[in-house]
Amino acid sequence: MMDIATLKYFSHQRCGVCKVLMPKIKELLSDSFPKMKFQYVNIEEEPEVAARYQVFTVPTILIYFEGKEYYRFARNVSIIQLREAIERPYQLLFE
Incomplete structure (x- = not known):
């Protein structure tokens, strides 16, 4: 079965930026886009x-x-840009 909305996060253990960013992305999804799979x-x-x-x-x-x-x-990821990118298609599908 295909997931309707998915965010794929590519990283590795030695990436310092990734370790800081991942919890922020998970929080964004749980707060604003709960139907999106991580x-x-x-x-x-x-x-x-x-x-x-x-x-x-x-x-x-x-x-x-x-x-x-x-x-x-890739590389430089803004939570604000991420939210804006997800918002419209997410609303069209789920609201």
């Missing part, structure tokens, strides 16, 4: 998954709605 991918443990999604840097965040990639953020 998936964490450690690119060092799952390099084939990173390759399949063409992820070459961390953090990389992919936003999917109805199985299609809508947005891709």
Whole structure:
């Protein structure tokens, strides 16, 4: 079964920025987008998954709605930009 809304978070254990960013993203999803699924991918443990999604840097965040990639953020990720990117398609699907 396909998830309607998914955020894929690509990182690895040595990424300091990623460790700070991930809890903020999880909080954003739980507070504002509770129906969006969160998936964490450690690119060092799952390099084939990173390759399949063409992820070459961390953090990389992919936003999917109805199985299609809508947005891709890499390296410098703003929570505000992330919220704005998710908001409209999320509202169209769930509200």
